[in-house]
Amino acid sequence: MPRHSLEKVRAQLLRAGISPRHVNRYVRELRDHLTDLIARERATGLNEQQAEEKARALLGTDAQLVQAMIDRGAPRSLAAKAPWAVFGVLPLFVLIVTALLLGRWSYTLLFPYQQLSVSDIPESVRAISMASSFIGSFLIGPALAAICVVIALRQRLSSRWVWVGLAMIALVCGPFGVHVQFPTAESGASGGIRGSVLQAVFENDQINAAATLTLMAMRTIVLFAVSALAYRVFRQRVEGDRA
């Protein structure tokens, strides 16, 4: 493997907004070419280091390789062309669609049992309903934030839209959560299944407004803090690797 790994070329192209797919292919071909050049130079009697230096000079400087790719109009990624769409509109759209699908699915699943008492609702239905609640309440937000962070790091993006996206995901996902409240067994009443797409806290079958607002605020803060910290730490690591 050549000592010159061409990682600087890769990083500069990604920061210039070139699509990662094209950058990866370009760098892979350059690396293969470099390997062939080194083998050729070694065959002429040069030692490993001399062969690598000559091969790298023949390939072109980092600046030439980067500029040539940009000048030839290599395709730019969507995240570079329209960061507002990738980090602003897309997470919101995914969240709305997920909320609608989970809400609809939960309604369809629970509707036949609406008039039954709690003891008549099968365990499997309760388990599926809980799984749906868990996905909606605890997985969607972190998953969307993680996807945003991965896209931003993969593209070496430092756009303010990444921060806007993370803040927006936290603001929307903090209060959001598929919540199903089954009637307590003691009450024995029928028709007590309640559902909401908000993180509601129930107390004696009533929503506790103060506890609900506190929970929403805490979820928002924790989600933003964790995702922002992860983005910052990994970005520093990526920048460190580049240097």
Place this chain on the structure above:
Amino acid sequence: MARDPNPNFMAGVPELMILRLLQQREMYGYELVQAIREQTCDVVSLGEGIAYTVLHALERDGALKSRRMKVEGRSRIYYSVTARGLKRYENLAGSWSTLAKAIQSVIKEDVHASAFT
């Protein structure tokens, strides 16, 4: 002093050479760059890494197509010319022939003029 592999008047030459050579057989990048060197006796030498930007641009325009092949344990991307590439080659070759003839006639006139002075 090192020779500039891409002086201004060479614009369009890499495309022309690539489209011509790939009509003979499909090749991968390194093979193609060496073929250009050999066939032009090193008169035309592409910046070796820069050749890939030309190949990718031609592929985006539909003049070339590529496929990955494993040869001797190494995965290579082989390029070949498409019908659109052939048409593009004919246009480029025609333009270059006309240009070369025009320049040649100017150079000949210049040589004749200096002979009579």
